[in-house]
Amino acid sequence: MKVINILHDSIVDGPGFRSVVFFAGCPHRCHGCHNPQSWNIDNGTDMSRDEIVAELIENELTQVTLSGGDPFFQSQDVSELAKKLKISGKNIWCYTGYLFEDLLANPHHRLLLEQIDVLVDGPFEMSKRDLSLLYKGSSNQRIIDVPRSLNEGRIHFFEN
Secondary structure (H helix, E strand, O other): OEEEEEEEEEOOOOOOOEEEEEEOOOOOOOOOOOOHHHOOHHHOEEOOHHHHHHHHOOOOOOEEEEEOOOHHHHHHHHHHHHHHHHHOOOOEEEEOOOOHHHHHOOHHHHHHHOOOOEEEEOOOOHHHEOOOOOOOOEOOOEEEEHHHHHHHOOOOEOOO
16 A cells, blocks of 8 residues: 555544554545645555554554545555454544545445444535634535444434
């Protein structure tokens, strides 16, 4: 997998302390993106699933957030990573510029979705930027309870 960086002890990418994996590759190229170097997959460093898992499970109290770039750009590999993380007991949040409904239509994306606890979906929109929002950058983005949404066949929003 191509990874830009792994950041530990984040408190802005989901509740509690989280380790955040910033994946390389993103087709959205949102104006105002805080991580434009992640757009090009060639800017990432190759890391194996086992290398990433080893680093992320080191701290039992830290949960995981998948970010980027866009983790769904590498969905086949990232879904295998997420499976391993779930087995180790990690809660997984994921940020994507895609909409939940569009991810459901792609079988590779759905495999990754099935491993995620909470999805922050939708592209960042500079005109809707709001620094007062919790866990998202613009008001168009949604924070979705993925297991409940998949089980009930309709979107349910995450509640703190």
